[in-house]
Amino acid sequence: xxxxxxxxxxxxxxxxxxxxxxxxxxxxxxxxxxxxxxxxxxxxxxxxxxxxxxxxxxxxxxxxxxxxxxxxxxxxxxxxxxxxxxxxxxxxxxxxxxxxxxxxxxxxxxxxxxxxxxxxxxxxxxxxxxxxxxxxxxxxxxxxxxxxxxxx
Numbered sequence: 001x002x003x004x005x006x007x008x009x010x011x012x013x014x015x016x017x018x019x020x021x022x023x024x025x026x027x028x029x030x031x032x033x034x035x036x037x038x039x040x041x042x043x044x045x046x047x048x049x050x051x052x053x054x055x056x057x058x059x060x061x062x063x064x065x066x067x068x069x070x071x072x073x074x075x076x077x078x079x080x081x082x083x084x085x086x087x088x089x090x091x092x093x094x095x096x097x098x099x100x101x102x103x104x105x106x107x108x109x110x111x112x113x114x115x116x117x118x119x120x121x122x123x124x125x126x127x128x129x130x131x132x133x134x135x136x137x138x139x140x141x142x143x144x145x146x147x148x149x150x151x152x
Contacts, residue, residue, distance in 0.1 A: 005029045008049040009147030012121055013140055018045070041103055043125040043133060045140055050118050057113040061091060064111075072097035085112035085119075086145050087152030096127065106130040110141040114150040 001018070004011045007026045014031045021030045029047040036042070052060040069075040072095075079094040090112035097105055104127035111120040121144045123137035130137075 003029065003031055003045075003047075005047050005049060008117075008119075009149070010047060010049055010119055011145045012045065012047065013143035014045055015136060015140070041099070041105065041124075041126040041129075043123070043129070043137070046122045046124070047144075048118075048120045048122070050120075052113055052116055052118045054116060057089060060113055060118055061111065065093075068095070073100070074098040083110070085110055086150075088112045088114055088146060088150065092141070104128075106134075108134075108137050108141050110144045112144075112146060114146055119144065119146055 001014055001016050002011055003014045003020065015033065018031045018033050021032055023030050027049050031045045033043045055063065065077070065080070068077075074097055076096045077093070078096060079092070081092060083090055083092045085091075090110060093107075093109040093111070095107050095109075097107065099105055105124055106127050107122055107124045109120055109122045111118065113119070121141050123141050125133055125137060
């Protein structure tokens with residue numbers, strides 16, 4: 001299903017049956033899989049659209065990589081490389097971290113910058129289920145489309 005972030009005009013694909021959750025922040029859009037049980041981590045997609053503070057793409061991502069170990073418990077970068085995102089220079093990140101309950105998680109991100117705005121789509125799932133839905137997560141991240149007004 002196509003998910004549109006109305007404030008920015010950014011879109012991406014999410015699996016059918018997943019639900020958009022209200023975050024209370026215009027800069028963040030969250031989509032979660034249906035509930036499987038009380039103690040099961042719900043796989044999710046989170047789009048963030050934020051001002052990069054005038055930093056270049058490289059400085060923005062170097063800053064992000066510097067912040068993640070302090071924000072995510074037991075953060076471990078697995079892969080980080082350049083990839084085109086909707087016709088713009090961008091990147092992809094694969095990492096592992098642990099949630100507040102000690103559950104191991106895998107996150108995949110696609111990100112790009114345009115006109116001082118950073119666009120990041122993050123897919124997260126528990127590590128045990130990652131091999132089962134890794135291809136779907138990657139496809140969702142690869143579907144990130146920037147606003148039409150963005151120069152390509």
